[in-house]
Amino acid sequence: MATATTDPHNLFLREDAETQGDVLAGFKKDHMQLLFLRFEDQQPARTWLKQLRPLIATTKQVATFNKEFSRARSYSGGDDPKNLNALWYGISLTFEGLTFLAGHSPLPGVDGNSTDGPLKAFFEGPAKRAPALGDAGQNAPQNWLFGNFGDGRVHAVLTLAADQPHALRATLGDVRQDLARAKIVTVYEQEGATLEGPRRGREHFGFKDGVSEPAIKHLDEPDPENPVYEKGHPGTILVKPGEFVVGLERERPHPLPYPEWAQHGSFQVVRRLAQDVPGWWAGVAAQLKVLKEAKAAPPEATTEWLAARLVGRWRSGTPVAKCPHADMSYNAESSNDNLISFRDDPKGTTTPLWSHLRKTNPRDGFPVRDKEGEFHPDTKFNHRRIMRRGIPYGLPFDPSASALNGPDAPRGLVFVCYQADLFRQFEFIQRDWMNDETFPKPNPDTHHEQVDPGPFPTGSDPVAGEETVVRWERPQGGEPVALSFAQFVRTEGAVYAFAPSVSVIDQLAEGRMNTNMVVSGLTIFTVNSFDNTERDTVDSGTVRLFLRPDGNLVVIDNSNERILWAANTANPAGAKTQARFADGELFVCTVKEGNQIDQKLWTSGTAGKPEAKLVVQMDGNVVIYHRGEAIWHTDTALR
Incomplete structure (x- = not known):
């Protein structure tokens, strides 16, 4: 079952x-x-x-x-x-x-x-x-x-x-x-x-x-x-x-x-x-003129047409990827459509790479392909998703109404989001996607390598990002056009x-707080990190579980740096050593190329319990719990 x-x-x-x-x-x-x-x-x-x-x-x-x-x-x-x-x-x-x-x-x-x-x-x-x-x-x-x-x-x-x-x-x-x-x-x-x-x-x-x-x-x-x-x-x-x-x-x-x-x-x-509404629309209109002078937009293109490309959707929510020529505001099904693919738009000639939609969630249009030459699936970035709960504040811009509807009146978005990881979710999206003018790089559909962007890169998010110059790709090919946008959203x-x-x-x-540190699922402790998602220490403030540079897994008393427990896995031969917690088992191993386990040097002997948790406790003990029962510990509680 x-x-x-x-x-x-x-x-x-x-x-x-x-x-x-x-x-x-x-x-x-x-x-x-x-x-x-x-x-x-x-x-x-x-x-x-x-x-x-x-x-x-x-x-x-x-x-x-x-x-x-x-x-x-x-x-x-x-x-x-x-x-x-x-x-x-x-x-x-x-x-x-x-x-x-x-x-x-x-x-x-x-x-x-x-x-x-x-x-x-x-x-x-x-x-x-x-x-x-x-x-x-x-x-x-x-x-x-x-x-x-x-x-x-x-x-x-x-x-x-x-x-x-x-x-x-x-x-x-x-x-x-x-x-x-x-x-x-x-x-x-x-x-x-x-x-x-x-x-x-x-x-x-x-x-x-x-x-x-x-x-x-x-x-x-x-x-x-x-x-x-x-x-x-x-x-x-x-x-x-x-x-x-x-x-x-x-x-x-x-x-x-x-x-x-x-x-x-x-x-x-x-x-x-805070949102500068008249400034944003004026900026879009000015850059549409630049596109038309460069003959990089159809003669019938309107400000709404370009604005939709900045967002990635028309006003109604209809995705530009499916309806590039006009909004479908009358179609409720289209305005709620999330079944969007960018696989056939690798250079962003329909939905620009720098559009708000692609900057905040690249979906399957991420330019780096897998070993088989296929685009990544739209679930690749599930671990980057955030749960947004925003709501507008202020009165809408309407110069014919009251002063509170005027261009200088306070208005904008109360942005609220939830996530388990501030660093790899909200901050990553803001720092590495929205405000990184090199993300993503153009990628032609004829080969796997990203191309040299030439005189200017992709650009930052022109809706909610910093002041930027974005790279407009001509659908028919030829030199891209540089479009300049000021910053229209301010953090207040x-x-x-x-x-x-x-x-x-x-x-x-009641003034109580449990600062025991809990590890669950697959966790890797390593000295020579493969990437920045790996770490070598879990610290409860009292003691820390630590993989030393010599490959020995130890529990150290923070007050005097004394070793309270050791797995005795020091590996002087220089092999790459990791400590892992997986399937309810804490173990130290050497690894081969590709992060594959070579040899286990020590184990807690508690495998086969995927629901188990490793806890570095405030009292100094390190314990593996399975359904509330201690099944292994270091016996290092400080008395």
């Missing part, structure tokens, strides 16, 4: 009462308020969190409501049911916020000298990492309205989401009183609301938003004909839930030891992104936070 983790039709996550509701199920409300909070007094803050805990929405609650809402909407012919409403609460905590509540560091083994990764990104926060993410100049942290730094430091992000604005307003009044009693300072409040009328479901540039979001295995129902995709949503890929929730099944083995308190939680990114605030499980919220309200 298939287990819950292998049977795609087992929708066990719909009963998840541990993970907060916005992460997997999604609040999906028309009105949202984010309160960025700073704690002043530890005990009142803990009491406030304890009182808040029963209000926090879970995946089970939100998924059940969303299912009923969708069913009622289908019965009403597409209109929102007026008598089915909810108001949801969510809470996330920054590194500083967790430290304040617990009374000690939540990541005692992570510091400025540790290997870059999700825990270090969380530890440092977005302000310190801003230059690498393109947040410089007018986007720099000193210009932000809120963030994890200085006097504007944030300890928590409280999210309220509602169907009805009056319900949200009334609740906010009570929430503010509770915060005042708990001596909690509101650093900043950020409202968000779905745009009204024909703009509903769109962001301020005018394009349908959220079309490309992934579905989640064991929460969303798979298509019986093709279980890679969600039922009723062709092209919407089902991604394993561990890409969004720590401790669940992941797309590929990552050696990511996480603290115990992170299990069933998710790292959250919140960014206030950013926070990295963590949405803990319901159980951990209870623990934090």
